[in-house]
Amino acid sequence: MTDTISFLNELTSLLGERGLIREPDAMARYTSDWAGDTLGMPLAVARPANTQEVAEVAKRCYEHGVAMTPQGGHSGLVAGALPAAHGQELVISLERLNNVRAIDPINFTMTVDAGCILENVKLAAAEQDCDFPLSLGAQGSCQIGGNIATNAGGLNVLRYGMMRELVLGLEVVLPDGRIWESLNTLHKDNRGYDLRQVFLGSEGTLGIVTGAVLKLSPRPTQNRTALLGLPSVQAVIDLYSLARRDCCDLLTAFELIPRRCIELAIEATPELSDPLDSAYPWYVLMEVAATGPIDLGSMLEQLLETGMERELVLDGALASSDTQSAQLWQFRESMLEGQRRRGEHLRTDISVPISSLPDFVSRASDVVMAASPECEIIAYGHVGDGNLHFNILPPLSMADSDKKAHLHDLEERLFEVLDDVNGSISAEHGIGRTKQAPYLARLSPIERELISGVKALFDPKGLMNPGRILPAKQ
Amino acid sequence: MTDTISFLNELTSLLGERGLIREPDAMARYTSDWAGDTLGMPLAVARPANTQEVAEVAKRCYEHGVAMTPQGGHSGLVAGALPAAHGQELVISLERLNNVRAIDPINFTMTVDAGCILENVKLAAAEQDCDFPLSLGAQGSCQIGGNIATNAGGLNVLRYGMMRELVLGLEVVLPDGRIWESLNTLHKDNRGYDLRQVFLGSEGTLGIVTGAVLKLSPRPTQNRTALLGLPSVQAVIDLYSLARRDCCDLLTAFELIPRRCIELAIEATPELSDPLDSAYPWYVLMEVAATGPIDLGSMLEQLLETGMERELVLDGALASSDTQSAQLWQFRESMLEGQRRRGEHLRTDISVPISSLPDFVSRASDVVMAASPECEIIAYGHVGDGNLHFNILPPLSMADSDKKAHLHDLEERLFEVLDDVNGSISAEHGIGRTKQAPYLARLSPIERELISGVKALFDPKGLMNPGRILPAKQ
Known part of the structure; x- marks a missing residue:
């Protein structure tokens, strides 16, 4: 106990009062995620302000054999970033590492702290007429570091790939507190084994991502959204096959929604009303986006015409403005809330x-x-x-x-x-x-x-987010 | 010596006479690559016919402590797949593993043996109205396994990514002869650490790739090519910036070519003549490709108009047919031959x-x-x-x-x-x-x-392509 207290005092003197939370009430918000899962209380919550401080915290944990739980924006869905029930894990929150370090719109890259909130990254890219295409329901709270740790996907994977395809460089604090810095801004780089890939998707079990170089795209200047009613899942797949070709890789989303979800969305958001004249067993919410002189409207109309001729599409609503498009997306978002309300x-x-x-x-x-x-x-x-x-x-x-x-x-x-x-x-x-x-x-x-060999190589003491992915070291 | 002979006899009885080459003359074609680099003679050349035979060969090498050099289509440029000078490495050629195992045009995937030649993979995809977009000068001889081992790039990375982004699943023979089979056809899969990524780009130093699942795209139904004359590299970059936006992610190539390369191309291929009326210090060879109802011609014309207004583009030739397009690409290919002739x-x-x-x-x-x-x-x-x-x-x-x-x-x-x-x-x-x-x-x-830790984990005896990337184990 004295050991624990002296360890925590050491962290407080390192990080300052703002940097270490020890009171149970103040720690509560670090113990549950969006899904409402709660596992237990942490030993304490460290809130380092920069990469160097993260490294110092890790170094002390390594010396004292204290387990670490790196934590982002509490939007995980597999309890990967929540402290364990036994109260022996130090939560390391990245929330104070939230600076956009650099943007290069010619190179289509930006360098960010891992604690940056996804929405803010997207806004910063947009200010330079660029797009960071990762789009998730949780983008208002999830952090880039969490997106990297989980190799996040979301709505636009179809066109832009998973997080793995959107990260060009990383900065990682290893379990022993050393910093591996590889903040490359290169689009092509084949120098030996690509260690980035090992950290991407490793759910904080190999090290703590503190910074990243992200790959940007040109910001779409136009998009079109449609909500369609279809008779069967087979029709959805047939339409998808058609759309991949007729929409020429400009598809940014192609979402399957069952009738019940439309109902759940309307239950959760009473201002929504049935989007089409009749009810259909399946719906597709699709979006195409482009820059430059492409007539997306007629592209989409032509697709739907073909889809109707082939009896794949029974009815549909095409958004003709951003507001209408947002209304269609509202169904996708409200249905999640409708589900959550069902406990x-x-x-x-x-x-x-x-x-x-x-x-x-x-x-x-x-x-x-x-x-x-x-x-x-x-x-x-x-x-x-x-x-x-x-x-x-x-x-x-x-x-x-x-x-x-x-x-x-x-x-x-x-x-x-x-x-x-x-x-x-x-x-x-x-x-x-x-x-x-x-x-x-x-x-x-x-x-x-x-x-297990990879885990042992990067984290020989088994202190980094133990018990996630693999069982904890005994 | 007796040991070596009995080891080779064991391989012959395993693989048959066709499966093991021991005569120096017959081995010659396995000792040099396109660049003309030659390092030495192998112990012998094993030509297994399937994954199981590759595994059996590796198992025997592992037991006898014999180093292995996995080899594809001899088009490498860093002497990574050539046997060392000391004559102690067994070349394992994948050339007989050349079947396309499956194509699923709805899922946009194909499963292939690692020894398939890239060109054949592209043709097989095209037969199903799909495209495998990796495009290299060496595509008529290079093999998919080599493309994976080197994380190949090429002309279309801009739009489709490196090989890493085009591989969904792998089958690998480990140095001890065990087979790691992960021939996933899934577009999204976040189960633990992604071991595929470790093998991709590892240049045959961690295992022998024997099969892969590749990600396909819709086959473009139209493309447009242009060769442009520009005043400076800065103008090239400015035009690129413009093109990324005005051509809406439909850019499949954007190649920088200096004047000297145009001359070298003409030297190497006398039927080529100067492509534009005057000579310019820099050229760009660009291509856009699409499926569906998009007017690529006017898209490209509009881009060039803007480029000329801004004095980025001084002159240009637009191909209006496949033949003309092939002629423009001829410059890109002939300039390589012109260089090679210079010794x-x-x-x-x-x-x-x-x-x-x-x-x-x-x-x-x-x-x-x-x-x-x-x-x-x-x-x-x-x-x-x-x-x-x-x-x-x-x-x-x-x-x-x-x-x-x-x-x-x-x-x-x-x-x-x-x-x-x-x-x-x-x-x-x-x-x-x-x-x-x-x-x-x-x-x-x-x-x-x-x-070094990753190498030791996957190849503890240091037998797999030793001395490539890292120095050989002493």
Whole structure:
């Protein structure tokens, strides 16, 4: 205990009073995420102000054998950045590292602190007539460091790729407090093994990302949004196939939305009304964006005409202004809130080959409904990435105490169907703690050996976000 | 010696007579690459017919402590896949693993053997109305496995990314002969550390890639090519900036070509004549490509009009047919042949931030000309990637015996200027043996420790392509 107190006092003298939070009330906001998951209390919350301070904190943790939980904007969905229940982990929040260090609009790059909020990064890029294309529901609070740690995806992956494809350089504090600085602004660089890639998507288990060089794009000067009604998931895939060609890689989003989600959105946001004249079993929310002299309106109209001729599209609404476009996107956002209001439910984040989507949705729905006829399935997602959030709301009548086991059972059944189509149990959220059991169950011995070896190489004492992805070192 | 003979006999009985080449004459074609570099003779050349045979060969090498040199299509430029001079390395050629295993045009993926020739992969994709966008001068001979090992770039990186961005799944034989199979066809997959990324660009030093899942794109249905004359490198960069926006991410190539390269092309291919009415100091060869209803012709004309108004573009030729387009590309290809005919010269493959290109070309040229006023500089490259082949032809009068030392000296001077702008000594060719010294000289101690650790983790006996990237284990 004296040891702990002297360790924390050492951190306070290093970081100042603002830099270390020790009171339980003040720590509360660092112990839960958007999904409402709470795991426990940290030893304390360190709030270093710059890379050097992060390095000093890590060095002391390394010396004292204290586990570290790097933390961004609390929008994770797999409890990867929440402190464990045993109260022995030091949360290292990056929130004070929030400067845009440089922007080069000719090179299409910007260099940022890891604690920058995604929305602010996007705004800073826009000021230079550039675009940082990563777009997520949580962009108003999530941090670039978290986006890097989880290899974030989101709405525009189809066109711009995951975070892995948007990061050119990194600055990382290693578990022992040394700084690995590789803030390259180069678009092409083939010098030996690319260590950046090891940190990207490693969920804070190998080091603490403190800075990054991001790849920008020209800022689209126009976009068009459409919300379409379709008869089946197969029609959605056929339309996607058509759109990939007829919209010439200018597709920035192609979202699958089931009827039930439209209803949930209207429940959550009463000013929304049914977007089309009739109800359709499936909807697609799609967007094309461009710079330069391209007639996106007629491109989209032509696509929909072909889609209607082929009976893929039954009806549709085309936004003719930014306001109308925002209204259509409102359905996508409100449906998430509608789900959240239903309390505990099964959230999944899976991916399948795009061509298997119709078959998968049909088989998985059959399996789930056979096991639990009164539950509700809400399967939406990013079609162009084969990424589905196949979520399950438990029966309204079910006692809260029964829900967890019931949903867990349904998840296992769902994952078995997923294995059949060679899908992934984590498309974009990562593994964290929540998905660790099904992840490990599917890991081959070779892969487990190599991954454990990478962990041991970068974090020999096992202090960096222990128990996430892999079990903690015993 | 008896040991070696019995080892080779074991391989022959495993692979059959066709599967193991032991005669020096027959081995000759496995000992040199396109650049004419020859390092030495291999112990023998194994030509396994499938993944299982590759694994069996590796297993025996591992047991007997025999070093392995995985080899593709002999088009490397850093002597990474050539056997060492000491005659103790077993070349493992992937040339017989040349099947396209599967194509899924809805999922935009194809699964191929690593020994497939890039051109054949592109043709197989095209048959399904898809495009595998990697485009290289060597595409008629280079193999997918080599493209993966070197994280190949080429002409279309600007739009489609490096090989790293085009690979969704891998199958790798580890140094001990175990097979790591991860032939995912998923566009999004965030399950733990992404081991694929470790193998991509590792130049055959961590394992032997035997299969891969590639990401396809819709096949462009139209393209337009232009060859433009410009007054300066700064004008080239300004035009690039404009084109990124006005051509809306549809740019597939934006190549910088100096006047001297146009002359070299005409020397090498006498049927070529000067492409524009006058000679200009710099040229840009650019291409836009699209599917769907986009008027590329007027897009390009509008860009050139703006470029001429701003005095960035002085003159230009627009191809109005595929034949004319091929003629313009002929300059790009013939200039390489023209260079090669000049015999020994300094080839570099460097990258700089795009915004630093004009300054870098000017400073590097000054430094080189000051040291060697009679040499010739040929700086061409992929502007959109900041990738420059800043090559130097030694004075015609120089004795062959003096060239190597002279060019090495110039390279060192050039790399010093490069360090000043935080550039890379290897943008797309890799390190291999040729670039090892300048690579190691610039490697920080932390990075060297981590990279050596990765090597030791995957290849503990140091048998896999030893001496490439890092020095061989002593």
